[in-house]
Amino acid sequence: MKKRIVFTGGTGKAGRHVVRYLVDQGYDILNVDLVPLEQPGVNTLIADIADSGEMFNVLTSHFGFEGFETGKGPGPIDAVVHFAAVPRVLIKPDNETFRINTIGTYNVIEAAVKLGIRKIIIASSETTYGVCFAEGDKDFHHFPLEEDYDVDPMDSYGLSKLVNEKTARAFAMRTGADIYALRIGNVIEPHEYDRFPAFLANPMSRKRNAWSYIDARDLGQIVDLAIRKDGLGFQVFNAVNDTITATLPTREFLAKYCAGVPVQRPLAEFEAPLSNRKAREVLGFREEHDWRKYVPR
Numbered sequence: 164m165k166k167r168i169v170f171t172g173g174t175g176k177a178g179r180h181v182v183r184y185l186v187d188q189g190y191d192i193l194n195v196d197l198v199p200l201e202q203p204g205v206n207t208l209i210a211d212i213a214d215s216g217e218m219f220n221v222l223t224s225h226f227g228f229e230g231f232e233t234g235k236g237p238g239p240i241d242a243v244v245h246f247a248a249v250p251r252v253l254i255k256p257d258n259e260t261f262r263i264n265t266i267g268t269y270n271v272i273e274a275a276v277k278l279g280i281r282k283i284i285i286a287s288s289e290t291t292y293g294v295c296f297a298e299g300d301k302d303f304h305h306f307p308l309e310e311d312y313d314v315d316p317m318d319s320y321g322l323s324k325l326v327n328e329k330t331a332r333a334f335a336m337r338t339g340a341d342i343y344a345l346r347i348g349n350v351i352e353p354h355e356y357d358r359f360p361a362f363l364a365n366p367m368s369r370k371r372n373a374w375s376y377i378d379a380r381d382l383g384q385i386v387d388l389a390i391r392k393d394g395l396g397f398q399v400f401n402a403v404n405d406t407i408t409a410t411l412p413t414r415e416f417l418a419k420y421c422a423g424v425p426v427q428r429p430l431a432e433f434e435a436p437l438s439n440r441k442a443r444e445v446l447g448f449r450e451e452h453d454w455r456k457y458v459p460r
């Protein structure tokens with residue numbers, strides 16, 4: 164029996180690659196978005212995450228016309244993957260970004276757990292580490308950035324993502340559901356590797372992303388692994404690729420460009436400063452799309 168997944172934000176930059184990856188793994192997907200997705204076999208319900216009634220409703224819906232054939236009503240949902248959001252600052256006014264992201268995530272998680280869904284994966288962000296949308300040149304507290312870092316965003320988008328992690332933790336504690344928050348790094352689509360030569364030529368341009376990235380297809384693998392891994396309660400996982408977006412080994416690079424910022428543990432030679440060690444060790448993530456495969460050096 165195929166696992167049935169409701170995916171919010173599947174029409175977006177990250178979502179469309181992750182949805183395709185999940186379809187290829189054999190999942191049945193219903194997309195929930197404000198904009199339809201052009202993906203054969205995946206229906207989009209146009210619905211607003213900021214509307215709680217709509218979220219309860221989409222989670223009790225048929226996925227498509229084939230649902231009517233059983234005569235038994237909509238089938239059970241195995242997991243919700245929640246990506247819909249205002250994905251950065253400066254798209255909407257700050258108060259709207261905060262409102263849509265926090266209320267939207269609250270609505271999706273609340274509806275899911277109250278309808279008995281036991282697995283929810285939400286899109287958190289590298290911005291929780293506080294430097295991405297900081298005013299001025301803020302330093303990281305230490306390296307590597309791992310899930311136990313004292314996250315301290317000052318911008319309204321990063322703050323909304325941090326609030327969402329707290330919402331996830333509260334509902335996981337309240338219900339015993341598994342709710343995993345993915346701190347997603349800068350998403351790179353397959354056609355975007357032509358941006359890397361500029362990253363390498365101007366290393367400080369990537370400080371706000373902690374010299375890290377996530378290939379959109381590898382993000383699909385992480386979501387798939389998170390759907391398969393049960394029983395962990397509330398968890399945070401950095402969702403990034405393995406290595407630094409620079410040509411120098413990480414220790415040398417950080418000594419040169421972040422002198423004075425402590426490095427707290429031994430690093431693998433090219434380990435990304437925003438580390439995916441937990442995703443590799445706990446979920447079994449093995450990246451397939453190292454940027455070095457696609458970027459001439």
Ligand SMILES: NC(=O)c1ccc[n+]([C@@H]2O[C@H](COP(=O)([O-])OP(=O)(O)OC[C@H]3O[C@@H](n4cnc5c(N)ncnc54)[C@H](O)[C@@H]3O)[C@@H](O)[C@H]2O)c1
Nearest residue numbers: 172174175176177197211212246247248250286347349350
């Ligand atoms: N792109 C990145 O580098 C990056 C990095 C870290 C985290 N994230 C997070 O990953 C997720 C996906 O980001 P993305 O880059 O694909 O963004 P995107 O804007 O391309 O996609 C977001 C999708 O959500 C939908 N959406 C927005 N508001 C909605 C609402 N009120 N109701 C229903 N749907 C709504 C949009 O129509 C869009 O299709 C977001 O949660 C974002 O915050 C993205």
